[in-house]
Amino acid sequence: MKNQNGYVDSFARLIQCPTVTDSGHEYFKAFHDVLDEEFPNVTAKCEKIELGRDVLLYKWTGKSSEKPVVLMAHQDVVPAIGGDWKHEPFGATVENGKMYGRGTIDCKNTLFCTIQAVDELIESGFVPPYDIYLSYSDCEENSGPGAEMARDWFKAHGVKPYIVVDEGGAIIRKPAKQVTKDICAVGILEKGYADVKFIARGIGGHSSQPPKNTPIARLGALIAYCEKHTLFKAKKTAPATAMVKGLGEVLNSGLKFIAKSFGGTELFAKLARRYGGAYGSAMFSTTMVFTMMDGATAPNIIPQEAWVNANLRISPNDTAEKCFKKLRKIAKKFDVDMEVVKSREASPMVDLSSDGYKVFAEAVKKTYPDVAVVPYYMFGGTDCRTMQEIATTAIRCTPCALSSEQLGGMHASNENVDIKSIEETVAFFKNFLQMLR
């Protein structure tokens, strides 16, 4: 077994590989060589299944193929250009017990801790009750096809994952002063997603003789209308209720009573939406925000066409089509066309009484006796939704302890993780795999 310095050196080698999404095969090849060297038991014992691109899928054969488990992560990272990095982003510098570098929390920590756990268990002679797969996409950060390629392999080979675990929630140290314990936020659902383009058209012309109601003016009126009005109603949903009730257990007394008694009501949803800021809105309704726009190609041209993109995150009790219907009506009012660029519905929610969720929660408790397990309603997306299509239970959480400040490092500068958190997370995955039943 590797000692602490073993983890540091080995994890550092993973961080030092600049596997930025779509950077090129040579970077991923070098990363694969590091994995082969650092995890010799996995290299010797697991079957490496060829899927194409630089996608990795390992199979560790267990005593039975009945309830296969898939541990997911992604190899790619977002670029580390700009920002105020105090250490070289791919240097893996250790300072005050923390390792700095791109990917330390998104999510080479997940990759390292899963493969390290398997490597140690193989070395100890452990044989898992079921087949275990390690599935690592090379293109999660741009929603590339890596996870789909793995899913298609499972489908083609008649493998139906019983439990899938991917990135998502984490262990949050002291999330707020009203919360009495550290929590493990276990991702149970992700919201739906859509990009919608509003396009205004006109005759264009020279900007020296401008008419009224040009495309940009109409888009501006549409944007102002959407900002001013509540487009999507607040509603209680099962994941929000599960999260509020779960948090209720660890809130201080007054808030605990409110969360536990009223957390699942429509009134709570309405009030939280109104007074809970951006988080309250995201938790209790579909949200929409304008993210991109374009008009003429020169400052003295009235555009014949201008557009603005709106990004929606769809609540599980709305459907994409229901939202689009409403938006089309508004667009018409402002003489604007609407096109759906892409859309997907919210994922199904994890059954909290399922075997998969229970064994995951029990492994968290065993590894971190003082941490409260809280169901976590995710607004962002992960690769997990792809595998969820064929899985019984799909959990989005790496139980790696992070402070609120460290969470802020995701996709930002000075991304870092505590070395101690890495050790604990390896221990978690070993417990989890040994507790499967």
Ligand SMILES: [Zn+2]
């Ligand atoms: Zn990620």
